[in-house]
Amino acid sequence: MSNVINGIQGWLFSPSEVAAANRDGHMLTLDYELGDTCPLECVYCFRYFDSRDNNGVAAKKKPLLDGAQWHSVVDQAAELGVRSIKLIGGGEITQEKDFIPCLEYIAQHNIIVVLFTSGTVLGNDELCRHLHGVDGRQLATWLHEKVGASVFIKMDALDRNLQDEIVGRPGYAVVRDRAFQLLMDVGFNKHMPTRLGLEVNVGRRNLHEIMDIYALRTKCKVYEDVVVSMPCDSYYRHTDYDITLKQKRELYERIYAFNKQHGIPFEHISPFMGGLECSQLGNGLYVTNRGDVYHCPGAFERLGSVKTAPLRSIWSRFTQARQYSSHYFCPFREQTGILPTPLIQELERELVGTRGSGGASGSADNPASASASE
Ligand code: SF4
Numbered sequence: 001m002s003n004v005i006n007g008i009q010g011w012l013f014s015p016s017e018v019a020a021a022n023r024d025g026h027m028l029t030l031d032y033e034l035g036d037t038c039p040l041e042c043v044y045c046f047r048y049f050d051s052r053d054n055n056g057v058a059a060k061k062k063p064l065l066d067g068a069q070w071h072s073v074v075d076q077a078a079e080l081g082v083r084s085i086k087l088i089g090g091g092e093i094t095q096e097k098d099f100i101p102c103l104e105y106i107a108q109h110n111i112i113v114v115l116f117t118s119g120t121v122l123g124n125d126e127l128c129r130h131l132h133g134v135d136g137r138q139l140a141t142w143l144h145e146k147v148g149a150s151v152f153i154k155m156d157a158l159d160r161n162l163q164d165e166i167v168g169r170p171g172y173a174v175v176r177d178r179a180f181q182l183l184m185d186v187g188f189n190k191h192m193p194t195r196l197g198l199e200v201n202v203g204r205r206n207l208h209e210i211m212d213i214y215a216l217r218t219k220c221k222v223y224e225d226v227v228v229s230m231p232c233d234s235y236y237r238h239t240d241y242d243i244t245l246k247q248k249r250e251l252y253e254r255i256y257a258f259n260k261q262h263g264i265p266f267e268h269i270s271p272f273m274g275g276l277e278c279s280q281l282g283n284g285l286y287v288t289n290r291g292d293v294y295h296c297p298g299a300f301e302r303l304g305s306v307k308t309a310p311l312r313s314i315w316s317r318f319t320q321a322r323q324y325s326s327h328y329f330c331p332f333r334e335q336t337g338i339l340p341t342p343l344i345q346e347l348e349r350e351l352v353g354t355r356g357s358g359g360a361s362g363s364a365d366n367p368a369s370a371s372a373s374e
Helices: 015-024 067-078 099-107 125-132 136-147 158-169 171-184 207-214 235-236 243-262 310-323 331-335 343-351
Strands: 029-034 084-090 113-116 149-152 197-199 223-227 284-287 293-294
Touching: 029 067, 029 243, 067 099, 067 310, 099 113, 099 136, 113 136, 113 284, 125 136, 136 158, 136 171, 158 171, 197 207, 207 243, 243 343, 284 310
Parallel strands: 029 084, 029 284, 084 113, 113 149, 149 197, 197 223
Antiparallel strands: 284 293
C-alpha cells in the first residue's frame, strides 16, 4: 500500500467530505482572481487575451471588482461552506498592493488559500520590499506560517533560457528558481499532503523536459499540475503551441508509468496528468476578477455575475441542474478535441484497466478530489 498522497492541501477532499457537501448544497472550492496585470506574456495564458472580459466590445474590458465587492465574494463563499479558495489569476496576484490584506481576509474565514504565482515577486527581494515591505523569505514565511496557504509556482522548463522564452521575459527563470527554493526552505514541501505545487503547461517547445520536471514530484515532494492547452482564446491564437495527439498519448503513458513505479496512487487518468481527477464541475465555481461566474476556467458559458446576483443564487441554480455531477475528466478539452473522448477512453482502459467510460460521455464518478485551476 502506497503512503504517497496524490494531491495538495486545499485541493484534495475525501469522498465523505464531497458527499456531505453535495448533500447539504455546499460549495467546496472556489476559483477566484485578484487584479489583472502580469509582467509575463506566457503564450498559453488563458487570461492574456480573454474575450470573456470584453462584453462583446473589443478592447473595452468590464470593470474589475472593487474592494468591497471582492471581499463580499469571500464572505459569500464562506457562507456556502467553501473550504478552499484557489487564487488563480487574472494576473500575477502577488504584485497586487492589496495582496497581503486580501489573503489575511480569506484566512480569517478559515478558508485555505491555494495561491498560483509565477514567483516574480517572491524571488525578487527588491520588488517584494517595494510592494509589501518585506523580503521574499519573509513573505514566503508569512504565507506558510500565518496564512497556511498552499502555493503553486510556474515550472514549464528547467532550462532557464527556454523558460524565459516561453514567458517572454529574459531573466525570469532565475527569479522563479529563487522563489521555488525559498518555498522549499520555509517548509511548504514538508507536509503530508504537500503544500507546494508546480504548474506545468505542456507545449511543443518544452515537451522534451516534462519527464524531468515530473521527476521533481518525488525528488522535491511537490504536487504537479501538468496540463496541455485549455480551449481558451490563446489556444486558438497560437495553434502551433499544442502537442499532437500521439505526443499526448505517449506523455500520458510515461507519466502514469512513473506514478506506478513510485507508488503515486490514482483511480482514473486525469486532465492534470498524473494528478488529481477533476471534479471541479460538481463542487465549485470560478469567479473572475470582473465578477463573472463560470463553471471553471475552461468554461465559456457565463452563469451570472456577482455584481448583480448573490453567489448563492447562482450556485443554487447550478446545483439544481447538476449538469456536471459525474465527471472526473475535462469535458471542455474532450468537446474541442484537445483530448478527444476516444483517446481518454483508450488511455483509461490501458492505464487503469477499467471500461474507460468516464469523462464527457460517461458516468464514472469518483469524488475523491475537487480540482480546478489551470
Ligand atoms: S480540467 Fe476541470 S477545471 Fe480545468 S478546464 Fe477542464 S473541467 Fe475545467
